Amino acid sequence: MTDVDTWWREVGNAALVGTARRPVPPLPDLGAAGVRPREVATPREQALLDAAALGGAALRAGRRLDHAEPPEEAPAERRPEAPRRAVQLLELVMTQPPAGAQQRASLLNHWLRAADDAGCRVPHALLPTLLGLATGTRELRRPAAAVLGERGRWLAVLREEWQWVADAAAGAEARTASRVAGALPPTDEWARLPSTDRVAVLSVVRAHDPAAARALVVATWQSDSARDRRAHLDTLRVGLGPDDEPLLERALDDRSGTVREVAAELLDALPGSARAARMAERLRPLVRRTGLLGRGLDVILPDEPDPAAVRDGLGKPPPRRSARGWWLEQICAGAPFEVWSEVTGAEPSTTVKRLWDAQQQDALGGIRRAVRARRDPRWAAALLQQAWDMTLVPALPRASRERVALMRVDATTDRVHEVAAVVASVDPPWSADFSIALVSRLRASKVGSAMVVATMPHLVAGLHPAALDALERWIESTGADQTLTNNLRNLLQFHSVKRSITEAFR
Amino acid sequence: MPVMTRWTAAQVAGLAPDAASLTAARRLARPGPWSDTGSTDTLLWGKCQGSGKTPYQVSIDLTAPAFRCSCPSRKFPCKHGLALLLLWVDGSGSVADAAEVAGFAQEWAAERSARAEARAAGEAARPTRTPDPAAAARRLEERLTLMDGGMDDFARWLTDLVRSGTASARQQSYAWWDGTAARLVDAQLPGLADDVRSVGGAVGGRPDWAERLLVALGRWWTATRAWAARESLDEHQMGDLRAYLGWSTSTESVRRGDAVTDRWLVLGAHRTDDGRLQQQRTWLRGAATGETVQVLDFAAGGQVLPVARVVGSSLDATLARYPGAAVRRALFADEPVVADEPGRMPSGSSLESARTVAARAWGLNPWARRVPVVLDDVRVGLDRVVDAEGASVALAEDADVWSLLALTGGGPTRVFGELEESRLRPLTVVLDGEVVGL
Known part of the structure; x- marks a missing residue:
């Protein structure tokens, strides 16, 4: 030729x-x-x-044909494909998000987690679309990586934009493993993961085996950066208990100020700790009963702290704060509540009222922090009797939490942003009763439309499916208010699709 | 009715006149506002409660598809029609298969088929109503004279171009190419004009421009020679030449001609959109004849392409073929009926044999841009496919490589696609016996 x-x-x-x-x-x-x-x-x-x-x-x-080596083949799948109905829903959520584009990520997230819990994977045909979406939306990466299957990981290696998958998959795998039957990642393997994944794995381990998680933290404590030490200590919040005290006590001597702060804050939650006893010693001389019948209460400000007190957290005050007031707050946040009962011999509600009457803002501030840290329902209720404070709501048991929130909603009718803040204080998912009652309150409001706009993210995250009928009835009567109708429809769509997803994996 | 004949949500989305209609339709696509819904193989109906007292009556002919809705919207199809389709596609049972068609839908379907029959009768009657055969012959004569003149002019332009060289032609602005194309359009040679525009537009930028232009010159020269010798071409050769030059063949004359009734497997489909014109190519293979033909649909200026046929399904239909020697175009002479069982992709060949088949097709019809091929045991890589013999061909630039890789995982797969001069555009893969369109 x-x-x-x-x-x-x-x-x-x-x-x-x-x-x-x-x-x-x-x-x-x-x-x-x-x-x-x-x-x-x-x-x-x-x-x-x-x-x-x-x-x-x-x-x-x-034209002669070129010759080339065949490409490397993908490994065989280990997980089954998601059920057919679930696949249809995934396709729907990805290509034509119901309930508006804003809610797509949260529906996808729900799908991906449900699939992972069911031990399934995404079907091959939908991999490119899912990878594309998760590349653009960071929060989807980790849950997506868990259900990509062998094919998805193989595919992601081939494309520059999808290189995040390898890291996210390693994290997802370790987390899945640690969740399944409490299998622990070997320490050296865990230590080599990227920082964010180490924290993620730690959180999962901590949730079902606090001691094992603590052991992981201790194992690399010496070599970790201050930032990692702080983040790892932070994960101990979940399942915190007396066994964590030695590590926290050690962290009070840490080089890094932020690590010391977290350690002190965590110790506030342990009223049986040595630090709490030291704080009690500091508090006792400052509190005394006043008045003829001893029904008044006075708290005096502490003097300059000694080095031991500084180590316990009586350090430099935040800006524009009196130093002695700050120390009092720190002492009250760390001391056990028993100190108050010892001195006043009264119920928490009485003690709080007396402090309130005496305008002891620093002491009350400290007690509030102690309540939040220890989730003490009695003291939380006592404080809420004096004034609304949404940060105390989580300390109440769920039923009373929702009851208190509803009462507060009733008290703040039509003040849109306050209602939104109250609703935000009840963490999702909500009970059926609360969801139904809240929908009826919102519907009864003169500014229902604005209420829905303001509380939308919480309604999306928290609403119980039992309230969907009430929503549907509301939509039927909205009349000309197009914004309200649209928002309610999106909400309804969101929850019905979410419910369908959950059911599709059963 | 088999589940596979329900459409996908994406097909419905393709029918929407605009994004707003689709968004509105999605909101309505839940059971709440609907009543009296039902479907058969060909019809879909339901009543949708809107803001007024009487619900809107919606009927959809799934075969065309055609829509009717009693709402006042001027959008077509309206949100109610789209919503009903979405609800039906969803398949969760809100629109059940029904034995009996609702009254309002039945009436409309009857009206439609009566109109269609009247139209068919009208078409059948038309030849006898042709006013003046002499005038038609005169118009044809005028057209041929115009085309002859255009071809002579074009042949001169070609000889001038090669006399001064392609390097100097490359220096010309696009307006120079466009001017030549415009003269071809005036001479009623629009297909040739498109080719000149596309080559002229690419000459500046491509590293392999010299060979591409040279090959294009050869192609254009062949067209002028073939035109000059058109008396010696048979009907099929002339049909292929006409298709290339852009002299359209009327659908009536195609319908009157060469019809084949068969069970056709939908092998694959491809859509293009150059911003001006949308085109849809559907490849069909007859079970009895083994012949593969393409059905082309076009839509421009806000028109909507007909719904794509489901790849892998079988259609009982009569196809009328355009005159042509190889890679023939056809149109549906009647409305196809979807067969109950899905078709099976025929077995394919190696790349080497596929190229031999393609070479033979190009020998018969040098104007064909692409030849349909079924390949066996090919593995898809990032930019090419490799067969069991290690022979390989590059993927077309617009091939959906990520879907291909996701579906095949680099494993040996049967693939249907379009073989172009040096590239392959896979359109369909067979996975565990199931035919999957890309």
Whole structure:
């Protein structure tokens, strides 16, 4: 074939500079193709165009195929594909998000987690779309990585934009493993994960085996950066108990101020700790009963702290805060509540009222922090009797938490942002009763439309499916208010799709 | 009715006249506002409670598809029609298969089929109503004269171009190419004009421009020679040449001609949209004849392409074929009926044999841009496919490589696609015996 190649190159050269300047090469012998030169002499231009036509046809029909090594094959799947109905829902959520585009990420997140809990994976056909979405929405990456399956991980390696999958999958795998039957990641393996994944794994381990999580933290404590030490200590909030005290006590001597702060804050939650006893010692001399019947209460400000007290957290006050007031607050936040009962001999509600009457803001501030840290329902209720404070609501048991929130909603009718803040204080998911009652309160409000706008994110996260009928009835009566109708529809869609997803994995 | 014949939500979305209609339809696509819904193989109906007292009556002919709704909206299809389709597609049982068609839908369907029959009768009657055969012959004569002149002019332009060389042609502005194309359009050669515009537009930017332009010159020259010798071409060769030049063949004359009744497997489909014109190619293979034909649909200026046929389904239909020697175009002579069982993809060949088949097709029809091929045991890589013999061909630039990789995982797969001069555009893969369109 070399003379055909040479001929075609020559034809190309002639075409480039023009037949006015270069002759057209004669046809080579094409053998079986049976093409003969024209019998009559043709002008150069036509000869060149003839040659181009012939060469083009030969090039197309006669092109040799390249040879190449086949690409590497994806490993076999280990998880089953998600059920058919679930797959349809995933497709729907990805390509035409019901309930508006804003809610897509949260529905997807729900789908991905439900699939992971069910031990399923995403079907192959939907992998590129899912990878594309999770690349753009960071919060989806970890849950997506858990259900991509072998095919998805294999695919992600091939594309630059999808390189995040390898890291996210390692984290997801470790978390899945640690969740399943409490399998612990080997310490050295855990230590090598990226920081965010170490924290994620730690959180999961901590949830069902606090001691094992603490052991992990201790294992790398010496070599971790201050930032990691702080983040790891932070995960101990969950399942915090007396066994954590030695580590926390040690962290009070840490080089890093932020680590020391977290340690002190965590110790506030342990009223049986040595630090709490030291705080009690500091508090006792400051509190005394006043008045003829001893029904008043006075708390005096502490003096300059000694080094031991500084180590316990009586350090430099925050800006614009009196130093002695701050120390009192720190002492009250760390001391056990028993100190108050010892001195006053009264119920928490009485003690709080007396402090309130005496305008002991620093002491009350400390007690509030202690309540939040220890989740003490009695003291929380006592404080809430004096004034609304949404940060205390989580300390109440769920039933009274929701009851208190509803009472507060009733008390703040039509003040949209306050209602939104109250609703926000009840962590999702909500009970059926609370959800139904809240919907009826919102519907009864004169500014229902604005209420829905303000509470939307919480309604999305918290509402119980039992309230959907009430929502539907509300939609039927909204009349001309298009914004309200749209918002309620989106809310309804969101929850019904979410429920369908949950059911599809059963 | 088999579940597979229900459409996908994406197909419904493709019918929406605009994004707002689709959004509105999605809101309505839940059981709440609907009553009296039902469906058969061909019809879908329901009543939708809107803001007024009487619910809107919605009927959809799934075969066309065609819509009717009693609402006042001027959007077409309106949100109620789209919503009903979405609800039906959803398949969660809100629209059940029904044996009996609701009264209002039945009436409409009857009206439609009566109109269709009247139209068919009208078409059948038309040839006898042709006012003046002499005038038609005169118009044809005028067109041929115009085309002859355009071709002579174009042949001169080609010889001038090669005399001064392609290097100097490359220096020309796009307006120079566009001017030539405009003269071809005036001479009623729009297909050739499109080719000139596309080559002229690419000459500036591509590293392999010299060979591409040379090959294009050869193709154009072949067209001028073939036109000059058109008396010696048979009907099929002339049909292929006409298709390339852009001299359309009337659908009536195609319908009158060469019809084949068969069970057709939908092999694959491809859509393109150049901003001006949307095109949909559907490849069909007859079970009895083994012949593969393409059905082309076009839509421009806000028109909607007909719903894509479900890849892998089988259609009982009569197809009328356009005149042509190879890679033939066809149209549905009657409304196809979806067969109950899905079709099976025929077995394919190696790349080498596929290329031989393609070369033979190009020998018969040099104007064909692409040849349909079924390949066996090919593995998809990032930019190419490799067959069991290690032979490989590059993927078309617009191939959906990520879906291909996700579906095949690099394993040996049967693939249907379009083989172009040096590239392959896979359109369909077979996974565990199931035919999956890309």
